[in-house]
Structure formats: C-alpha cells, structure tokens
Amino acid sequence: MTPDAAMRTREPLPLTAVTIDDRFWTPRRELIRTRTLRQQERQMRRPGQQFDALTLTWRPGDPHEPHIFWESDVAKWIEAASHCLATADDPDLDRAVDEAIELLAGAQQDDGYLNVYFTVVKPGQRFTDLRDAHELYCAGHLIEAGVAHFEATGKTRLLDIVRRYADLIDTVFSPDGPCAGGYDGHQEIELALVKLYRATGERRYLDLSRRLIEWRGQQPYYFELEFQRRGTPGYFGTTLPRRPEATRRFREYNQSHQPVADQAEVVGHSVRAMYMYSAMTDLADEYGDDRLLQAVQRLWANLTTKKLYITGGMGSDPSIEGFGPAYDLPDAHGYAETCASIGLVQWAQRMSNLTGHGHYIDTLERALYNGVLSGASADGTHYFYGNPLASGGTVARQEWFDCACCPPNLARLISELGRYVYAQGPNEAVINLYVAGTGRFTLTGGEVTLRQDTRYPREGHLAVTVTPAGDEAEFTLAIRIPGWSRQPAITVNGEPVHQPILRDGYLTLSRRWRAGDLVEIDLGLEVRRTWAHPAVASAAGKVALERGPVVFCLEGVDHDGAVHNLALPRDVPIRAVPDERTGVVTLHADATADTTAGDQLYVSHSPGRRSTALTAVPYFSWANRGLSDMTVWIRDGGPSAAPAPTAPASEHGESPDGRS
Amino acid sequence: MTPDAAMRTREPLPLTAVTIDDRFWTPRRELIRTRTLRQQERQMRRPGQQFDALTLTWRPGDPHEPHIFWESDVAKWIEAASHCLATADDPDLDRAVDEAIELLAGAQQDDGYLNVYFTVVKPGQRFTDLRDAHELYCAGHLIEAGVAHFEATGKTRLLDIVRRYADLIDTVFSPDGPCAGGYDGHQEIELALVKLYRATGERRYLDLSRRLIEWRGQQPYYFELEFQRRGTPGYFGTTLPRRPEATRRFREYNQSHQPVADQAEVVGHSVRAMYMYSAMTDLADEYGDDRLLQAVQRLWANLTTKKLYITGGMGSDPSIEGFGPAYDLPDAHGYAETCASIGLVQWAQRMSNLTGHGHYIDTLERALYNGVLSGASADGTHYFYGNPLASGGTVARQEWFDCACCPPNLARLISELGRYVYAQGPNEAVINLYVAGTGRFTLTGGEVTLRQDTRYPREGHLAVTVTPAGDEAEFTLAIRIPGWSRQPAITVNGEPVHQPILRDGYLTLSRRWRAGDLVEIDLGLEVRRTWAHPAVASAAGKVALERGPVVFCLEGVDHDGAVHNLALPRDVPIRAVPDERTGVVTLHADATADTTAGDQLYVSHSPGRRSTALTAVPYFSWANRGLSDMTVWIRDGGPSAAPAPTAPASEHGESPDGRS
Known part of the structure; x- marks a missing residue:
C-alpha cells in the first residue's frame, strides 16, 4: 500500500478559508x-x-x-x-x-x-x-x-x-x-x-x-x-x-499490549488512546489500509457503546487516567480528562472525513459542547483536568496544574474550531457544525462560499446562503442532520423539501446553485430525556436532559437542597429559557425533592417529598458560581407529577390523577 | 481531678469470667x-x-x-x-x-x-x-x-x-x-x-x-x-x-488541629480518631473529667448523625483513610477501613460503660456484625482493608497487605469478644450482646452466673438463666433491648412482663433471684427497610435491608444481571430463610429488574422492566463466592409490586391495585 491510495472522502477546510461570526x-x-x-x-x-x-x-x-x-x-x-x-x-x-x-x-x-x-x-x-x-x-x-x-x-x-x-x-x-x-x-x-x-x-x-x-x-x-x-x-x-x-x-x-491493527477494545490511558486512534485513522486513509480502518471502526464502536460518558468524556479510572471495564462510568469518581474529549473531537473528525458518515460528528458535538467546554471557566482562566458527572460540592477549576496538558490543549481546539465546521469532497461542500460565519470551498464545480446564519445551540434554525464565485456552480451541498433531530423541516429558497435525501447522516442537495440560494433547516430543539444502558450503575433509575448537542446538569446553587434529592417526573413539561445576555439556555420543570425528617442518619420510614422547581443548566457552564454540588444524572421520578408532601410511606408511585 | 473520681457506671467482665458457646x-x-x-x-x-x-x-x-x-x-x-x-x-x-x-x-x-x-x-x-x-x-x-x-x-x-x-x-x-x-x-x-x-x-x-x-x-x-x-x-x-x-x-x-476537649467534629484519619476518642473516654472516666465527657458525647453525636455508614464503617476519603464532610458517604468509592470499625466497637463499649446507655451498644453491634466481620473471608485467611458499600465486581479480599494493620486487629477483636458481651455495675449484671454462653459476675449481692441461650442473630429469642453462687441473690439484671426491637415480648419464669421497665435502652429487672430463674425475651426479628437521611447522595432513592443487627446486600452472583438494576417495591413481603448448615440468613423478595434494550449506551426511551427474584445476603458474608458486583443500597421501587414488562414509559408509579 502506498500513500497514493488515500481513501478519504473529504478533508477539512483550512482555517484561512473559514470565518466565524457566531453568538455562541x-x-x-x-x-x-x-x-x-x-x-x-x-x-x-x-x-x-x-x-x-x-x-x-x-x-x-x-x-x-x-x-x-x-x-x-x-x-x-x-x-x-x-x-x-x-x-x-x-x-x-x-x-x-x-x-x-x-x-x-x-x-x-x-x-x-x-x-x-x-x-x-x-x-x-x-x-x-x-x-x-x-x-x-x-x-x-x-x-x-x-x-x-x-x-x-x-x-x-x-x-x-x-x-x-x-x-x-x-x-x-x-x-x-x-x-x-x-x-x-x-x-x-x-x-x-x-x-x-x-x-x-x-x-x-x-x-x-x-x-x-x-x-x-x-x-x-x-x-x-x-x-x-x-x-x-x-x-x-x-x-x-x-x-x-x-x-x-x-x-x-x-495501548502496546498487542499490534494496534488487532486491537478491539479501548483500554488504558484515554488521551494516548485518542491520539493513537487518530493517527491510525490518518494512516488508514493515507495508505488505504483496510485492516487499520476496520480496527478504528471496531474501537469506535467499543468506545461509543461501552465506555463513553454522555458528556463525551471518557476514562473512568483515575489511577490510570483511563478506561475501566465496559459500562464502568462512575459519575462523581470517574475521570473524564478534558484532553481525552479533545482527542475524541480530533478522532471523530478524521473518522467522518474518511468514511463520509455524519454520526461521528454527533459524537464530536457531544464531546465539544460538553466534556471539552466544561474544561474551562466562563472567564477563561481556570481549568478542569477531570470533568466528573457529579460532585458533592468540593470540586472547583484551578488556575494551573503541575501537569498542564489540558489548558493549552483546550485553547488550541477552540481556536482551531474553523477546521471542524466544514469539510469538502471533490465536488461536495459539507457543513458539519452549525456555526455562523462563512466557508470558502474549492470544488471541481468551482469556488463557492457558504454563509451560515444560526443561533445554534440556543435555537435549532440554520440558514445557509450559497455564493458561487461565478454566477452559478453545480455541486453537492451536504448538511449534517444530527441523529437526535427527528423531523427536520427543510426549505430551499422558501420551498419545503418534502422528501429530502438523507444519506449517512447528511441532508444531500445536488443541483446547480445560484448566488443567493438559501437553504433553511429547522432541527427542532426539543428537550430530550435520555436514559443510559441498564448496565451503567451510576445512571440506574436516573435520567439525563439534553437539548440539541447540550447535556444539562443540576447545580446545588439553583436548588434549596442537595441535587441528588430532586426527582423529575416523566410527564411534566420542561421549559427551555435562554438568557438574553449570554444566550445560554436553562431548563425548568416542576419536580419533587426529598425532605429531611429529623437528624437521624438511618430511619425506618421513607423520606417525605415536596414540590420544587428544578433548574438545569448546561454541563459546560457548571462550577462557575462558587462551590456547589452537581449531577448530570437526575433521579427518574416516574410518571407521576403529584407529590405527596406529608405522607412519608407513599411518596412514590401515585398515579397521575392522584389516586394511590 | 484525680483518678479517684472515676465516673464509670460499669466495667467489662474479664475474659476469664466469660464462656462463649454460640452457634454464630x-x-x-x-x-x-x-x-x-x-x-x-x-x-x-x-x-x-x-x-x-x-x-x-x-x-x-x-x-x-x-x-x-x-x-x-x-x-x-x-x-x-x-x-x-x-x-x-x-x-x-x-x-x-x-x-x-x-x-x-x-x-x-x-x-x-x-x-x-x-x-x-x-x-x-x-x-x-x-x-x-x-x-x-x-x-x-x-x-x-x-x-x-x-x-x-x-x-x-x-x-x-x-x-x-x-x-x-x-x-x-x-x-x-x-x-x-x-x-x-x-x-x-x-x-x-x-x-x-x-x-x-x-x-x-x-x-x-x-x-x-x-x-x-x-x-x-x-x-x-x-x-x-x-x-x-x-x-x-x-x-x-x-x-x-x-x-x-x-x-x-x-486530630491535632485544636485541643481535643474542644473538638466537636470527627475529622481526619478514622482509626486515629477512634483510638483517640476511646482514650478520651477512658480519661473522662478515670479523672471524672466533664469537659472530656462532653467532648466525646459531641463527637459521638457528630459521627453517628453525619459520618457513619449503615455498616458501622466510616471514612469516606481514601486519600486520608478518613472522614469527609458531613453526609459524604460514597458507596463504591468510600473507604470504611476494617480497623476503624474495630475502633468504633472499642469506643462504643467505653461510652456505654461510662454512661450506662444502651444505644451505644446498638452502634457497637452495627459495626461488629457488619463493618468488622466483613473484614475477613469465610475461611478466615483473606482480608478487606476497605469495606465499600457497593462494588462493580472488581473487589476481592487479599491475603496480606504491606500495611497489615487490619488482619491482626480483627483477630484480636473477635478473640476478645467475651469482654463485650457483659458488663457489671456495683450490683448490676448487664447483658450487652446476645451470645450464647455464660458470664460470671462479682456483685455486692454476691457472685452470680448468667447463662444465655440464643440463636441470635439468626433468631431473636434469648433465654437467660440465673445461677447465684448461693441459693439466691438480690441484684439488678439489665438486658439491652436494641433500638430496632419495637415490642419485645418478655417473660420471667414463663410469666409475661406486661409493663417492663426499659431504662436507657435496657430491660431492668431488680429482684431477689433464685437459681434457675429464667428470663426470656423475644425481640421480634422482622426484616426492616431502612432509609438514609436525604443528604446522603449514595442512598438517595434507595433503601437498605436490615434484620436484627445484620445489614444485607445484593450480590451479582445471586442475580441474573447487575444488582444496581434491581428495584425493590415497598409493599412486597420479604422472607428470611436460614441456611441450615451455616445458620446464615438470606432474604428473598419479588422485585423488578431493568431490561436492556439494544446495544446503545444512551437512548431516548426508558429501560423496560421484568419481574425477578431478589436475594439479599448479610453484608459480612459478601465477596466469598468469587468476584461479583454488590450493593447495600437497593433502588427503592416505590409502592407498586406489579412490573410492567413491556411498557417502557410506565415502569414506575403504578398504584398498588395496578391502576395507573
């Protein structure tokens, strides 16, 4: 095999071909x-x-x-x-x-x-x-x-x-x-x-x-x-x-336990793994090496179905900064190093460009908007090395580390974002991430600029304006549709596209484009309740909230008590409210909280419940308001919304109409 | 203050005055x-x-x-x-x-x-x-x-x-x-x-x-x-x-952060704390030192209402082998060193003998039958240093440690058990622990031997036969009644005692005793569902099972799946079944288990449920049947016993009669 056998379908746009002009x-x-x-x-x-x-x-x-x-x-x-x-x-x-x-x-x-x-x-x-x-x-x-x-x-x-x-x-x-x-x-x-x-x-x-x-x-x-x-x-x-x-x-x-092309399980130090899989993907591409391609596909499947946090973090074993057994994803006591999520973003992009599949970008977004972004404070000067999914209120970002790998790594990823937004094939302009700004493509059909207008991830609407260098250009426009978007509404120049071609996770529009052609997509950003595989102990009996690519969490500072006491009934509506200044969306719902019954540690009656307002904030924004407890996985309150504030023996399980 | 001011009300019987002839x-x-x-x-x-x-x-x-x-x-x-x-x-x-x-x-x-x-x-x-x-x-x-x-x-x-x-x-x-x-x-x-x-x-x-x-x-x-x-x-x-x-x-x-008599919160290395509090209690006693007494009472209250595992273990922070903040009691990632529970047994006995209160012995039993006994394997040759309350199936006892403090410490406590069974005051014979055998008391009313017959903790019946050295002796017989025993049935020579004198946690019988007098007590060993204070994150939405002094746990080896997937409805009966050979009691109930729905880690539908048989074994017996996951805290399934095996959106919260 020689480098001439390169098998990739797409490659990133260079940074100099991308502008970003995005509220987020x-x-x-x-x-x-x-x-x-x-x-x-x-x-x-x-x-x-x-x-x-x-x-x-x-x-x-x-x-x-x-x-x-x-x-x-x-x-x-x-x-x-x-x-x-x-x-x-x-x-x-x-x-x-x-x-x-x-x-x-x-x-x-x-x-x-x-x-x-x-x-x-x-x-x-x-x-x-x-x-x-x-x-x-x-x-x-x-x-x-x-x-x-x-x-x-x-x-x-x-x-x-x-x-x-x-x-x-x-x-x-x-x-x-x-x-x-x-x-x-x-x-x-x-x-x-x-x-x-x-x-x-x-x-x-x-x-x-x-x-x-x-x-x-x-x-x-x-x-x-x-x-x-x-x-x-x-x-x-x-x-x-x-x-x-x-x-x-x-x-x-x-990861030196067996030849890399034979490896099938993600093990060991997470960052080393991500960097190695990225290189393997590059080499599979450059040499047209099918064995390497199959290896990274196996490893990808193992990672994403067995060892990946919902935040796109990974590494459950702090003693090796790395992977534990399948489904071993402790929330407060895991690791989820910022650098590992950064490595996953790098690897996912390579996998997508090599295979042309959009689902890799779904995972890229999961890591980027959650496990990566949480690595730095809102003021950009304090950092997490590990990004746990729950905290008892003792975790804060630090200004620096003796091993300072994460801070500059995060800086280089965010400053390199332009390379992740677009990709181009021979005659294909690809939008992978919804980021307002422009990308300049050099296609066989000519030079083309795409402009994205969007308030993603606050809103799910995307407008893409096409500007060929000449009057028109014939090429394929591929826009990634995230897996969580159930029924995206699509128009071209205002005309609904009733039977869009969705291929490998991309909306695919092949035509002769004219300057000013406008593609609009509404992804539908409903709040999603997400459950983990039953083998994940830390998520058993719990539910997570997601909206678009953003995973949410509860912080103690928003609640009058510990967040693990909150339970979210299944049938209550969840309202998404953007902050007008920052654009950051928070979620609000009616929930219940356990109430204390005296000073004893262990009692023979179940805790009481009271109604309470639940506020969920984006995981990436947590730990910016002082020390506070936090959890991504929220107790699943079942179908009943009606709390029983005074009857300690029956606080669960009322039917929705209040009978019990 | 001088040593002559000793304030203790009781002291242990010497080992040579005690025989133990007990099935357990x-x-x-x-x-x-x-x-x-x-x-x-x-x-x-x-x-x-x-x-x-x-x-x-x-x-x-x-x-x-x-x-x-x-x-x-x-x-x-x-x-x-x-x-x-x-x-x-x-x-x-x-x-x-x-x-x-x-x-x-x-x-x-x-x-x-x-x-x-x-x-x-x-x-x-x-x-x-x-x-x-x-x-x-x-x-x-x-x-x-x-x-x-x-x-x-x-x-x-x-x-x-x-x-x-x-x-x-x-x-x-x-x-x-x-x-x-x-x-x-x-x-x-x-x-x-x-x-x-x-x-x-x-x-x-x-x-x-x-x-x-x-x-x-x-x-x-x-x-x-x-x-x-x-x-x-x-x-x-x-x-x-x-x-x-x-x-x-x-x-x-x-514990050198402030003068010990001023300390009010249990902090630092747990074993050091327990040994120090024991010495403080001894010195409060010997010197009649009220400030020290108040200090150990404060520290006791802080420990037992804020920082004690239900197993009588303590120390939630492995990095210091010691205490974390109040209510910080992680199950899988805590510490709960065997030596610390041993130290608690020692301290509790001193507190009880100093004050005459039985509730200290309740805590002693909690530690002894759970956090201490779990420290050794059934074959007596492998040891736990830490005793977690949950495990993902990777924890096994070891034959020895570089720091081998726990193994001989456990040996000396069990071999010294006789000193914990009885105590005597000036004219008071005290039974603290239900252990078949005899204790020989030297009272002002004469020498007296008490014989206990019991199959505790398998059964809750106790028969105490009194044998004065002479024909009769006038003294007070004080038998501890555990706090969890709701309505103990008491007879003296077969006659029911309808209005027993219960003082400071002891049944107190003062009379002229004759040889062969027989006191019988039935404590009522129902299985108890126990909930933790809502501030304990690891126990939120969960319930523990206890019976007598024994805390139970679920082991994966008894279940067709991970134990964290089991949920125990509130209204199902729980059967206690003794093993005829070992006398060890296991608990059995109808429960539900989450079912897997495919291979994805994160899905937008809640897991299904199936009926399953739940088996709980004594915590002290866990990890004797190979590597297996384990949990003390069991998901609280609420009042409904009827699983909904196929309807994923309604597996919780059915009312007891099946309506939802």
Whole structure:
C-alpha cells in the first residue's frame, strides 16, 4: 500500500478559508485569544517554569528541575496562538509566539535534538525511557506547532526547527537505527508526523509514523526490552511488573499490549488512546489500509457503546487516567480528562472525513459542547483536568496544574474550531457544525462560499446562503442532520423539501446553485430525556436532559437542597429559557425533592417529598458560581407529577390523577 | 481531678469470667484461633518480614528494610493469641507467643527502648518524627499486648518488657523531658497506657496518657515545631504545607488541629480518631473529667448523625483513610477501613460503660456484625482493608497487605469478644450482646452466673438463666433491648412482663433471684427497610435491608444481571430463610429488574422492566463466592409490586391495585 491510495472522502477546510461570526462561539474564541492565552503565557513565564527551562541554564541542584513534558505545553500554546493568528490580526500575540519560537531555536542542539530534560537533567540518556519520559510526545506537539504556525502565518522558522528534529528522529527510529522497533509511551508524534507529511510533502515523515504504529505491540515488547536494557526504573519510578495481571495493565496502559491493527477494545490511558486512534485513522486513509480502518471502526464502536460518558468524556479510572471495564462510568469518581474529549473531537473528525458518515460528528458535538467546554471557566482562566458527572460540592477549576496538558490543549481546539465546521469532497461542500460565519470551498464545480446564519445551540434554525464565485456552480451541498433531530423541516429558497435525501447522516442537495440560494433547516430543539444502558450503575433509575448537542446538569446553587434529592417526573413539561445576555439556555420543570425528617442518619420510614422547581443548566457552564454540588444524572421520578408532601410511606408511585 | 473520681457506671467482665458457646460466634472464634492466627504468623515469619526484623540483623543496603509499624503487627497478633489463651488450651499457640515475646525481649535496648526501625534503620533519630513514624503507636500496641498476655496467662515476661519501655517514654515525655508537649501522629498509646495503669495500678502511666491527650492540639503545634527542628521531610516524604487549606488538613489528619476537649467534629484519619476518642473516654472516666465527657458525647453525636455508614464503617476519603464532610458517604468509592470499625466497637463499649446507655451498644453491634466481620473471608485467611458499600465486581479480599494493620486487629477483636458481651455495675449484671454462653459476675449481692441461650442473630429469642453462687441473690439484671426491637415480648419464669421497665435502652429487672430463674425475651426479628437521611447522595432513592443487627446486600452472583438494576417495591413481603448448615440468613423478595434494550449506551426511551427474584445476603458474608458486583443500597421501587414488562414509559408509579 502506498500513500497514493488515500481513501478519504473529504478533508477539512483550512482555517484561512473559514470565518466565524457566531453568538455562541465568537465570544468564547475571543476569550481564548485575549485572556486565556495571555494567562497561560504568564504561567509559563514564571521564574523556573517552561520559558526559563528553554534557556538550558538549569544545572543539577538548582530549584525547578525542568519537567519532562514542558515543551509540549509551550508547543500547544504556540499552536493555539497560531490558529488565532490565522484569522485575527494580533501583533502582540504574533510577537510573543515568535519569541517563544526563538527560545525553542536556542534550545535545539546541533544535531536537531530538542528536549530540555534530556539536555540538562539527563544528558546522554536520550531515547532510553521511551515508555515514561514523553520524549516523542513532546516532539509530536512541537511538530504540530510548527505546521500550525506555518499554515497560519506562512513563516517557516518553527517548521524548519521541527523538521530538523523530525529528521533526527527518523534516523534514530529507522529500521536499522538504534531505536528500531521502538515507539513512545505517550502517543502523539504519530498524528503529528502525518500533519508534517501533508504540510511538506515529505513521504518519509508519513513512513516514520507508520513504522511507529506498526511496531507498537509487537513481541518482544519494546518497553520491556527497554527496561531490561536500562536496568533502572522509569521516570515515574516505574518498574517491570511481575504479576500477570499487572503486566497486562502495564502493557494496556499505553495501548502496546498487542499490534494496534488487532486491537478491539479501548483500554488504558484515554488521551494516548485518542491520539493513537487518530493517527491510525490518518494512516488508514493515507495508505488505504483496510485492516487499520476496520480496527478504528471496531474501537469506535467499543468506545461509543461501552465506555463513553454522555458528556463525551471518557476514562473512568483515575489511577490510570483511563478506561475501566465496559459500562464502568462512575459519575462523581470517574475521570473524564478534558484532553481525552479533545482527542475524541480530533478522532471523530478524521473518522467522518474518511468514511463520509455524519454520526461521528454527533459524537464530536457531544464531546465539544460538553466534556471539552466544561474544561474551562466562563472567564477563561481556570481549568478542569477531570470533568466528573457529579460532585458533592468540593470540586472547583484551578488556575494551573503541575501537569498542564489540558489548558493549552483546550485553547488550541477552540481556536482551531474553523477546521471542524466544514469539510469538502471533490465536488461536495459539507457543513458539519452549525456555526455562523462563512466557508470558502474549492470544488471541481468551482469556488463557492457558504454563509451560515444560526443561533445554534440556543435555537435549532440554520440558514445557509450559497455564493458561487461565478454566477452559478453545480455541486453537492451536504448538511449534517444530527441523529437526535427527528423531523427536520427543510426549505430551499422558501420551498419545503418534502422528501429530502438523507444519506449517512447528511441532508444531500445536488443541483446547480445560484448566488443567493438559501437553504433553511429547522432541527427542532426539543428537550430530550435520555436514559443510559441498564448496565451503567451510576445512571440506574436516573435520567439525563439534553437539548440539541447540550447535556444539562443540576447545580446545588439553583436548588434549596442537595441535587441528588430532586426527582423529575416523566410527564411534566420542561421549559427551555435562554438568557438574553449570554444566550445560554436553562431548563425548568416542576419536580419533587426529598425532605429531611429529623437528624437521624438511618430511619425506618421513607423520606417525605415536596414540590420544587428544578433548574438545569448546561454541563459546560457548571462550577462557575462558587462551590456547589452537581449531577448530570437526575433521579427518574416516574410518571407521576403529584407529590405527596406529608405522607412519608407513599411518596412514590401515585398515579397521575392522584389516586394511590 | 484525680483518678479517684472515676465516673464509670460499669466495667467489662474479664475474659476469664466469660464462656462463649454460640452457634454464630464459636465457629468464627475457632477459625481465628486455628487458622487465622496461624496464617498471620506464617506471613510474619517470611524471610525479611516482621519476625526477622526483630532480630535487629538488618543493615543498610540489605533488602527488606524494616517497616515503621511492624512491631504493631506482632503486638496485635500476640494480643489476639493471648485473648484465645485466656479461655482455650492451645500449647502450640502458647509456645508461638512465648517465642515472639523472646524476639521482642531481644530487640529491647538497655534503656528499655523497643523499636526496630529507629534501632537499625534510623539509629539516633528516636522521637524526631512523631507525626509520621508511628513510634508511640507501635509502643501502644506492645503495651496492649503486654497487658493482654499477663491477664490471659498470668505471665509477666511481656508486661515487664513493655513497662520498661513505658517508663522510658514517661521520662522522654515528662513535662521537662526532651519531648515535652509532644504526642504521636497515630494515636494508640493513650488508651494503652490506661490499660497499663489498670493492670499495674501505676498512676504515672495514666498521667502520661493524660499529658499526651492534653498536649495534643495546643499551640504552637508540636508537629510543626518538629518539622522545623528536623529540617527534613517526614517518613512518607511529608513536608510542611504552605497553603492554609493544606495546613488545616495537615492538622486535622491526626486530630491535632485544636485541643481535643474542644473538638466537636470527627475529622481526619478514622482509626486515629477512634483510638483517640476511646482514650478520651477512658480519661473522662478515670479523672471524672466533664469537659472530656462532653467532648466525646459531641463527637459521638457528630459521627453517628453525619459520618457513619449503615455498616458501622466510616471514612469516606481514601486519600486520608478518613472522614469527609458531613453526609459524604460514597458507596463504591468510600473507604470504611476494617480497623476503624474495630475502633468504633472499642469506643462504643467505653461510652456505654461510662454512661450506662444502651444505644451505644446498638452502634457497637452495627459495626461488629457488619463493618468488622466483613473484614475477613469465610475461611478466615483473606482480608478487606476497605469495606465499600457497593462494588462493580472488581473487589476481592487479599491475603496480606504491606500495611497489615487490619488482619491482626480483627483477630484480636473477635478473640476478645467475651469482654463485650457483659458488663457489671456495683450490683448490676448487664447483658450487652446476645451470645450464647455464660458470664460470671462479682456483685455486692454476691457472685452470680448468667447463662444465655440464643440463636441470635439468626433468631431473636434469648433465654437467660440465673445461677447465684448461693441459693439466691438480690441484684439488678439489665438486658439491652436494641433500638430496632419495637415490642419485645418478655417473660420471667414463663410469666409475661406486661409493663417492663426499659431504662436507657435496657430491660431492668431488680429482684431477689433464685437459681434457675429464667428470663426470656423475644425481640421480634422482622426484616426492616431502612432509609438514609436525604443528604446522603449514595442512598438517595434507595433503601437498605436490615434484620436484627445484620445489614444485607445484593450480590451479582445471586442475580441474573447487575444488582444496581434491581428495584425493590415497598409493599412486597420479604422472607428470611436460614441456611441450615451455616445458620446464615438470606432474604428473598419479588422485585423488578431493568431490561436492556439494544446495544446503545444512551437512548431516548426508558429501560423496560421484568419481574425477578431478589436475594439479599448479610453484608459480612459478601465477596466469598468469587468476584461479583454488590450493593447495600437497593433502588427503592416505590409502592407498586406489579412490573410492567413491556411498557417502557410506565415502569414506575403504578398504584398498588395496578391502576395507573
């Protein structure tokens, strides 16, 4: 198989071809550019932190020993800033990025090597702790930053730096190089190398990516050989496990337990998994590799039917920041790292563009509007690392982390949003996300601009105006219809489309388009009650509320008591009310709450109930009003709306007409 | 205040005055003596483990560096074995104990000091890391062992050893000694010194205990002075925290955040708390100290109304093995260390004997029959450290732990059971626990033997036969009536007692008793549905089953699906069925289970329901039949018993007659 066999049906529009002018997203993106990136830069410029480390002046015995993954923080920040610079004129940010790039240039060694930790802390030990020391992971993020900076600004300074580094890695990891058979413990470079190949046309980067993916999980296991060779513990004090169960976990942790093309269950560290599956999808595409395609399809099915939170979060086992068994999705005590949801967004886009299926974008939206957005505070300066689905009121976002992977990762995704809104096939203009603004397509039928007008996700109406470069153009317009939209109302130039062609999750309109042609869609944004598979313990007897792509939650601050005491009857109407200032929609319903009966912990009579007003807020907005308890899964009150406020033995189960 | 002011109303019978001949307890106690203690001895005799360490032959660089708390394992094992030897003739065990004692004798230094770690690993650093190194904690367990061995066997060898050590500690911790103002990070020695005082009559041990308790929490904080003095991290790498919140946790962790007599909320490490409250109760008693009494009463109320699991477990925060906020009682992700429930049993007995109130014994039984007994497997050789109230099927007991505090602690409690069954006041014979066997009382009215016949907790009937030493004796017989017993039926010599005197939780019968007088009580062991305070999130919308002192749970192995899918209607009868071989009672009822509807994780229709047979087993017996999911809190199905197997939108809330 060769790269010429690329099987993808679509590819994203470049950032420079997209504008975003959206009530929901534009303020969030401006916040990233004007506050978040500045706050992150300040964090990394503190004495002894990321920027200082790049000066290579640290010496043994000095405080602030450089962390192994600090380059990745800087790189993700540069990448996020570059995405901003692709569409925004921001000389200050441009200058700050250039300054950071010069620091990286100064830290690069003569042979192209670029890693602070193995230059000043552990010189002479390059590529000897691939499992734990994040060396190629950092390289991957540097490469992504180089590509993004080049694509956004046209400058080649960072791209040249990372190419020299990638060339060195290509030699070290060549089939007869010193690290033949090896790969990184934290996948990331694999997808980065595909980007580098696409930006430069240099085939050897793609082949290197493929080697790293193909070597992974082969026997004898590289990481075990590495331990034996080195004879000392890994970076985090890791040693080779002895018990078979521990060995299995040791291998699964970074998805190196079996050849990746044979894998069928999502296991181990979630972020590593998402990055690896993304690279596998890219390689399936570039090489037309059916085995890889089948693998990622299997893994996708396993993830989405067994191990994905309703918020698009994943990873139920905090001890490995990763996956537990099937259906193991604890609400308050799970993990759901922001970075993992970001990784899912990246993977989902690749799956959709490769296969042409819209349902991947449904999952992308689930992650984007919930598990990703919840990762940052409304003011853009505080972050969640884990995003639990319930809280006892002790969880708050933090300003920074020792392992600061999530904050710049979130910044780069939101600032890169334009790449997720549209896609194009040979003669097909695709709208994946409802985001007001424009996309400029280069199709075989000519150049075309689409303009979206929408107040999504507040409202479900979308207007698409078509503007061909010439008078008209013949092409297919594909607009994704989310799976939850039951009966979308569609018009073209005001005429109802009674029998729309819905294919693979897309409304498909093939015609000769003229300037000003207008497609309108009303998705119908009803509030949806959603239940989990009965095997999910944390959701048993409970219901979640969704509206469009937004998952809702209850916060204690809106209720006169703990949120777990609220029960939502099945037959009460739920009103969606937008906040006129922020556009954020909240939900309101009549519900019941358990009442306390004295001071005893355990009693022989069931709790009483009272009527109460239930308010649900978008999950992405939680924890912005002080410490408060929270739950996504709401107790399912059954069909009865009539509470029995005083009779403790009969508070459940009244029939709707009040008989019992 | 002086020790002469002792305020206790009752004290336990010595082990030598009690026999146990009980269908429930005797097999468990024999298992401890014949299997558990042997298995624990084998663990500690492994090369490089506890027994080897006591030879003091370890040298820096050798493998198996002695742990800081290994003496406590040996001491608890000796104490447990001693309790067995008080009533059982077991020459092998006697010999093994004597051998261990000689190892301790050999490890004792000339000045009486006895701690392996600070003799061979960190010589010259005695009493410099009181917060973390468990030095006085180990001393306390050695003292308890010395007292128990003396009381059981009359031998003074170990008692003499620990007295010499206690004398040294008394000097070091004298008001003008080098450690004046200090105390241990893990309370334990305080209650041990009270025992040593009671066994020897040496007042200075009691005064030392009081000093340690009174110094605790005074400012400036001793542990912070200690860190500053030492200038290096504590044993576990602990350093002085800087943030105020961390400082508060640092102090609360070992209950040294404020003077103990001022404390009102149970916080920090649960086992340390239980041992400290026990010592405070002892000291309140011995010194007639009302402030201490009020403190332990406040703390008791806080524990039992805010922070106690229904199983008598406690400690919801695994990161500190200790207490979280009020009502924070997560089921699957809590802690509930076996040792903490053991500590509660010890404290509850002291509270009851000090105040004469029976409700403390209700809590003692809750802990004993549930959170303590669940700590060991049915075969007596595998242990739980934490005892969660729910499990996804991944939790199993282990044969041993690096920190092996729980296994010998459980052994010593069960082997010491006789001390908890009875108590005596000046002219009052008290039955606290229903355990078949005899207790010999020495009352002002003469010597009296009570014989209990009962199949408790399988059945609720108790027969007490009175045998005075002479023909008759005038005294008060007080038999505890558990709070859950609604209308106990009482007869004396076959005559119903229609208006029994129930005082402070005891049936009180004052009369001239003759040999053969027979008191019979039927407690009425109905199955009880129990609800938690609405503030307990993990129990919201759920119900627990109890019968007598036993809390029940559902295990997956008894059900054709996950236990969280079962819902128990309120109005179905629950049948209690004893196993004829083991006597263990299981509960059976008609319930409903959610049914799966396809492969999707999240759907827009509620799950269906089917009828199913529910089987509940005693919590103490769980995890004895392989890995299986489990829950104590069962979904409360409301009043309807009629499932609606096919109508997904109406599975809840039918009225009892089937209308909806």
